Amino acid sequence: MAARKLSITGGRLIDPAQGIDRIADVLISNGKIVGIAEFSSDNVHDGYEVIDAAGMIVSPGFVDLHTHLRDPGQEWKETISTGTRAAAHGGFTTVCAMPNTDPVQDSASVVLDVIRRSAADGVVRVLPIGAVSVGQHGKQLAPMGELADAGVIGFSDDGNPVVDANLMRQALAYSVEVGLPIINHAEDKKIGAGGVMSAGLVATRLGLAGVPSEAETAMVTRDLQLAELTGARLHIPHISTVGSIAALRAAKDRGVDVTAEVTPHHLTLNDEWVFGLKGVIPAQVGRESYDTNTKVNPPLRSRADVDAVIEALSEGLIDIIATDHAPHAETDKVCTYDEAAHGINVLETAFSSVFELVGNSKISLSRLIESLTAGPAKILNRDLGSLKQGFSADVAIIDPNSKWVVNPKEFASKSANSPLSGVELTGRVVRTIYQGETVFDMVTSANSGARA
Amino acid sequence: MTNPTTTTEASSSTGSAPAQVPAPDEVDATSVVRKHLLDLDDLSVAEITELLDSAEGMLEITGRDIRKTPALRGKTIITMFFENSTRTRVSFEQAGKILGADVINVTASASSVSKGESLLNTVKTLQAMPIDALVIRHPHSGAPYFVSNHTDASVINAGDGTHAHPTQSLLDLFTVRNHVGDITGKKIAIVGDVLYSRVARSDILAFQKMGAEVTVSCPNTLLPDEWKLGSTLGDETGFGGLKLACNVDEAVDSADVVMTLRIQQERQDAGHLPSLREYSDRWGINAKRLALANDGALLMHPGPMNEGVEISSEVAHGAQSVVEEQVRNGVAVRMAVLYKLCAPGKSTRIGGGDEAQAQN
Numbered sequence: 001m002a003a004r005k006l007s008i009t010g011g012r013l014i015d016p017a018q019g020i021d022r023i024a025d026v027l028i029s030n031g032k033i034v035g036i037a038e039f040s041s042d043n044v045h046d047g048y049e050v051i052d053a054a055g056m057i058v059s060p061g062f063v064d065l066h067t068h069l070r071d072p073g074q075e076w077k078e079t080i081s082t083g084t085r086a087a088a089h090g091g092f093t094t095v096c097a098m099p100n101t102d103p104v105q106d107s108a109s110v111v112l113d114v115i116r117r118s119a120a121d122g123v124v125r126v127l128p129i130g131a132v133s134v135g136q137h138g139k140q141l142a143p144m145g146e147l148a149d150a151g152v153i154g155f156s157d158d159g160n161p162v163v164d165a166n167l168m169r170q171a172l173a174y175s176v177e178v179g180l181p182i183i184n185h186a187e188d189k190k191i192g193a194g195g196v197m198s199a200g201l202v203a204t205r206l207g208l209a210g211v212p213s214e215a216e217t218a219m220v221t222r223d224l225q226l227a228e229l230t231g232a233r234l235h236i237p238h239i240s241t242v243g244s245i246a247a248l249r250a251a252k253d254r255g256v257d258v259t260a261e262v263t264p265h266h267l268t269l270n271d272e273w274v275f276g277l278k279g280v281i282p283a284q285v286g287r288e289s290y291d292t293n294t295k296v297n298p299p300l301r302s303r304a305d306v307d308a309v310i311e312a313l314s315e316g317l318i319d320i321i322a323t324d325h326a327p328h329a330e331t332d333k334v335c336t337y338d339e340a341a342h343g344i345n346v347l348e349t350a351f352s353s354v355f356e357l358v359g360n361s362k363i364s365l366s367r368l369i370e371s372l373t374a375g376p377a378k379i380l381n382r383d384l385g386s387l388k389q390g391f392s393a394d395v396a397i398i399d400p401n402s403k404w405v406v407n408p409k410e411f412a413s414k415s416a417n418s419p420l421s422g423v424e425l426t427g428r429v430v431r432t433i434y435q436g437e438t439v440f441d442m443v444t445s446a447n448s449g450a451r452a
Numbered sequence: 453m454t455n456p457t458t459t460t461e462a463s464s465s466t467g468s469a470p471a472q473v474p475a476p477d478e479v480d481a482t483s484v485v486r487k488h489l490l491d492l493d494d495l496s497v498a499e500i501t502e503l504l505d506s507a508e509g510m511l512e513i514t515g516r517d518i519r520k521t522p523a524l525r526g527k528t529i530i531t532m533f534f535e536n537s538t539r540t541r542v543s544f545e546q547a548g549k550i551l552g553a554d555v556i557n558v559t560a561s562a563s564s565v566s567k568g569e570s571l572l573n574t575v576k577t578l579q580a581m582p583i584d585a586l587v588i589r590h591p592h593s594g595a596p597y598f599v600s601n602h603t604d605a606s607v608i609n610a611g612d613g614t615h616a617h618p619t620q621s622l623l624d625l626f627t628v629r630n631h632v633g634d635i636t637g638k639k640i641a642i643v644g645d646v647l648y649s650r651v652a653r654s655d656i657l658a659f660q661k662m663g664a665e666v667t668v669s670c671p672n673t674l675l676p677d678e679w680k681l682g683s684t685l686g687d688e689t690g691f692g693g694l695k696l697a698c699n700v701d702e703a704v705d706s707a708d709v710v711m712t713l714r715i716q717q718e719r720q721d722a723g724h725l726p727s728l729r730e731y732s733d734r735w736g737i738n739a740k741r742l743a744l745a746n747d748g749a750l751l752m753h754p755g756p757m758n759e760g761v762e763i764s765s766e767v768a769h770g771a772q773s774v775v776e777e778q779v780r781n782g783v784a785v786r787m788a789v790l791y792k793l794c795a796p797g798k799s800t801r802i803g804g805g806d807e808a809q810a811q812n
Contacts (some may be wrong), residue, residue, distance in 0.1 A: 193722075204676040205690045207593035207615025207653060212677055284493035285615075287601055290594035334572055336592035338613070 005029045006436060007037075008395060010384060011053030016370035017377070026058060028393040031436035035389050051431070053397055059369050061093025061124075061394030061434060062351070063376035063385050065155035065261055066183075066237055066322035068343070069095070069126070072113070073102025078327040078414045080114070083183045083347075084122035086325070086413035088440040091396030091429035094125040094376075094384055095325075098158045099136070106131035106142040108150040115151055123190055123439040124432075125394075127380070132157045132171050132182060133317075138164055141171055148178040153380050154235060156183035159297070159342075161219055163189070168223065173233035179235040179377065181259070182221050186244065187298065191215035196338055198271040198299040206274065208337060212439055213305060216298055217243030222249040227258055229244040235379060236260040240298045242308045249317055260307045260381050261322035264350045265419075267357065271300045274337075279370050292333045292340035293419040296326070313371060314363040320375035321368075323350050327415035345417045351398065351404055353420065355427035397431040404428055485796045486605045488600050489789055491616035492658045493690075500662065503788050504626050509803030510791070511784035513550060523802055524553035527794045530578055531587040531610070534560040534595075539755055539779055540610050540619070545589045547786035547787045553584075553794065571595065572602060579603045584794050586614075593650075606793040617650040620754055621658035623785040627778050628659075628709055631750055636663030641703040641745070643735055644713025644762060647674045647724075652713060656691055667695040669703035670735060673724040700735050707745040711752040712737045715762045728761050738764040742772060750774050 006028040013024040013036065020036065027034040027045060037045065044050075064087065070078040078086075087095045097114060099105030101306045105114060111128045118126035120172050130147030136157040144155060155175060162168040162184050172182050188377065192211030199210025220236055224247055228233035239245065239260045249256050273279050274295075276288035294300055312318040326343025333340050351372070357363045376386030405424050408416035432440040457527040494502065513521055529548040533541050541557065548555035558578070560566065565574055573592070578586065585606040588596050593613030600607040629635055640659045646652045646668050659666050672681055675696065685694040697703035704710055714746065715731055725731050742751060751763075751772045759765045767773060791802070 111665060199677050201676075202677055204678065207613055209614070210676070240763045285491060285597070286494070287488075287490070287597050290597055331570065335570060336590070336595045338592040338600055339571075 004436075005034075005045075005048040006051060006114065006393070006433070007048035008051045008053050008058055009184075010039050010395065011056040011058035013058045013387070014366055014369050015373075015387045016366050017374035018061070018388060020387075021366055022203045026387055026395065027397055028395075028433070029437050031393050033387050033389055033391045033393050036387060042163050045050075051397070055399070055401070056430070057365075057398040057400055059091070059396045060373040060387050061121070061396050061432065062091045062372040063094040063380070064092050064323050064347070065096045065235075065320060065376045065379060066263075067095040067097055067347070068100065068327065068388060069076065069097045070327060071101065071117075074109075076414070077329050080118050081119070081121040081124065082162065082412060082414040083325070083327070084118070084124045084126060084204045085440075086347040086411060087124050088432045088434065089412045089429070089445070090350050091348060091398065091432050092124060092350075093394035093396070093432065093434045093439075094127060096127045096129050096153055096380075099129050099131045099156060100159050104131050104136050105129065105152070106134050106136070106147070108143075108146045111147060111150040111152055127151070127153045129153060129158075129183065130155050132162055132184070133167065136160050138162055138167060141167070141174060143170075144174055144178060148180055149300065153164050154183050155182045156185070156237070158183065158237065160183050161185045161187050161189065165222060165226065169226045169230060172230040174235065176230065176232050179233070180437070181235040183235045183237050184219070186216050186219040186223060186236055186239070188215045188218045191218060195299070196295060198301050199272050200271055200302055202258075202271045202274055206289060208274070208290075211299055213241035213243060213301060216241050217247060220244040224248070224256055224258060227251070228254065228256045232257065234258045237322065238263050238266060238268045238298055239318060240301050240309060243303050245308050248312075252317065259319040260317075261320045262313055262318045264321060264326045264346055264353045265296060265300065265344050266298070266309055266312065267368045268353050269294070269300050269304065269419065270303050270306050273300055278423060281357035290337040291338055291419060292335065293417050293421070294345065295337060295340045295342055297342040310357060310362050314367060316367070319371070321350070321354060321371045322376065323347055326417075327413050328417045329415060333417050343417065345408065345411065345413050345415050346421065348411050348413060349418060349420050349425065351429055352404070352427050355400070356425070359426065393433060393436040394433050395433040396429050397433075398427060399430045400427045402426070402428040402430065454510065455762045476715060486792060488596075489611045489618055489793060490596050490600065490607065492618045492621055492654055492661065497661060500622070500625065500658070503622060503785070503792060504629060505627050506788035506791065506801050507622070507781070507784045509801050510787035511781065511803070513787070513803040514780070516782050517629065518554065519550050521550065521802060522552040523791055523798070524548065524551040525795050527553040527584040528556065528582060529553045529585045529587060529790065529794070530556045530558060530583050532558045532574070532578070532589070533610070534565065534588075534590045535611070537611075539782065543779070543782040544608075544610060544790075546788050547783050547790055550783070551574055551787055551790060553790065571598065575599050575602050579605065585790065586695065605794070608789060608793065611649065611650055614648050614653070615650050616654045618654050618658075619649050619782070619786055619789055620656040622789065623778055623782045624655055624711070624752060624754070625658055625662060626781050626785050627752065628750060630781070631774070632708060635659065638664045638708040639706060639746075640666045640709045640711065641707040642668045642699075642711045642713065643700055643703060643737060644670055645674050645715050645719060646670050646713075647676060648716075648719070649713050655711065656694055660691070661691060665693070665695070667697050667703045667707070669697040669700040671725060671731070694703065698740065701744055704737075704741050704744045707749055709750045710737060710742060710745050711754075712762045713754065714756060714758060728758075732761050736762055736764060737767060740764055742767050748772065752778060779798055
């Protein structure tokens with residue numbers, strides 16, 4: 001790693017793990033954090049190359065607990081190379097790769113291959129997640145011990161919920177020994193059979209089959225009971241309903257070892273976006289309706305659900321933000337809504353979209369950054385997500401005033417499936433440093449995007 | 453293909469319609485150049501009325517010995533049916549042919565769709581040929597909207613998933629209007645599979661737009677979750693004023709029109725119903741139930757009927773049934789739609805004795 005020394009000077013340093021929010025300098029050497037120094041305008045740190053961060057927010061690099069890199073198996077949608085570059089563009093220096101690859105990450109050999117290729121082709125840290133069951137088929141437990149030894153940070157059959165309640169019970173119980181969480185896609189698929197968006201008046205108006213929010217709540221409730229029974233660690237991905245949040249609160253009050261994440265899109269978009277007018281309700285269904293880039297699982301929910309997840313994140317009941325970055329090719333989205341693949345391309349818009357919540361005073365900036373840094377690092381139980389001395393020098397530098405219009409064609413991601421296309425956002429990651437090296441710099445990047 | 457026309461051109465196409473000064477809203481309607489018919493929610497009352505008026509002339513043409521006009525001569529219409537259909541497909545084909553258009557029928561099973569070609573590529577392929585209108589039926593809601601974004605041709609929705617079936621609604625309006633005159637204030641009872649029925653959705657919108665009071669009745673399993681039995685929907689639903697009857701007798705009571713919808717075996721298989729027998733017992737329209745409606749109430753069904761399930765044979769073919777009339781009117785209404793979309797700027801009315809003026 002880099003032998004050179006860097007000083008990021010004069011920025012507003014926010015490091016929730018250390019309770020820091022002040023103008024200060026970050027000193028980096030050999031890819032590690034040396035320490036935090038007081039800023040003064042004539043202060044020159046001897047031998048350090050200076051990055052001027054005046055007017056910027058300086059944050060620990062973001063940690064994403066839920067990323068689909070599509071590699072191996074669907075390299076036309078994303079690869080380790082493009083996916084980690086997309087992460088860098090979004091300020092993420094660690095991404096946890098979901099195992100629904102082909103082959104599935106259900107054996108040490110596949111996991112070790114992902115780790116090896118990530119070190120070679122990736123520009124940020126990739127931590128694999130192992131499957132709960134062999135082939136993600138929900139029949140037989142994957143070799144969780146072997147997977148843990150290979151380096152996975154948790155287990156998930158993401159996309160496929162573990163339907164069999166007894167298998168879920170056994171998975172939770174078995175995971176206690178290795179101490180890693182089970183991340184179960186919470187959806188009772190029977191309740192909303194065939195549904196392609198959230199049930200409600202928008203779905204009814206569009207004639208699209210709806211999934212009631214209770215499909216999620218029912219599964220969350222079951223999983224919480226089983227986590228309580230086994231004493232295991234449960235992590236609830238992309239929580240999105242009022243009912244799930246109530247169940248989560250009750251379980252945390254009882255002392256269940258549970259954490260939860262929410263996505264940027266469930267914090268900022270609702271089911272009215274399916275009308276295709278960026279959240280405006282039209283007088284009649286129009287040709288822009290059925291926006292397939294809004295199709296995602298769990299589906300975009302009601303306004304009440306959005307308000308509830310924001311509040312729960314703000315108070316810390318929902319622990320973290322995770323992207324569920326789900327790249328899809330154009331052919332997966334230029335089709336009817338029923339045919340379209342589920343998933344949104346999130347990494348490069350994640351921070352900017354949720355930063356709006358700070359502007360609207362719905363969440364504090366330090367809590368927002370905690371949910372992207374110290375929060376996920378705590379779930380991973382690793383020395384990440386902070387600028388503490390000796391930690392990897394992973395940093396995101398943010399221009400809080402930069403206005404930009406999302407143009408998915410300019411994404412570093414291989415895919416462009418974003419419902420935010422054409423939307424103006426405020427606040428943007430302008431530079432990302434991973435292990436002391438700049439892996440994204442908007443000034444020099446060819447993919448810098450349109451600046452308004 | 454696209455033939456934008458101005459208000460001036462539209463009104464100056466001479467002497468076709470009866471030589472009376474049109475009401476202001478009619479002027480508004482005829483000046484609208486409509487490219488697509490995707491649902492009725494974006495049509496004004498005047499525009500719907502204009503189409504129904506136009507269909508009257510078309511109906512006269514369909515009754516002639518020689519059923520042919522050259523109104524759409526040289527136009528090409530493609531029907532693309534991705535679902536099975538008898539009446540709608542034949543109806544569109546006949547409508548186009550009577551108007552003199554060339555009609556080409558594409559069915560999914562006999563096209564490149566069966567080779568895995570995507571809807572986008574199928575449309576792009578057809579689009580590369582000179583065509584004026586695409587009539588599409590598709591099992592996915594919104595498919596005609598999607599298609600309309602990828603073709604220069606006019607797109608006509610012939611039924612999309614569980615969303616809409618606008619020409620069915622136009623023919624239902626037309627049929628009712630021919631019997632009762634003004635639809636305003638009339639009570640329409642729709643009985644059947646509301647959750648999965650595109651006919652129900654479009655008919656609710658259409659009859660409400662024309663001033664009727666619409667009530668539906670069906671098993672609670674076949675209503676959207678947010679629609680509560682015994683309530684009246686608010687405007688935020690897009691179906692404001694729709695009454696959700698607690699039972700079928702309440703819906704049919706004092707109705708001017710009773711419309712019953714096809715119930716499918718698969719609803720029983722998916723657990724929506726205990727059995728078709730119980731459905732028939734509790735929601736089937738029979739002579740006893742029909743007697744609760746107003747004297748002379750119309751009995752309608754969009755077809756195909758399951759006689760003995762949602763409708764008893766006795767009433768299906770009884771004096772109050774207008775089921776076959778609906779089919780006959782379907783041709784006239786679809787002629788009106790094709791003429792409106794494919795011959796913009798022309799008179800909106802042909803037939804009914806005005807044939808001479810209609811021939812360009």
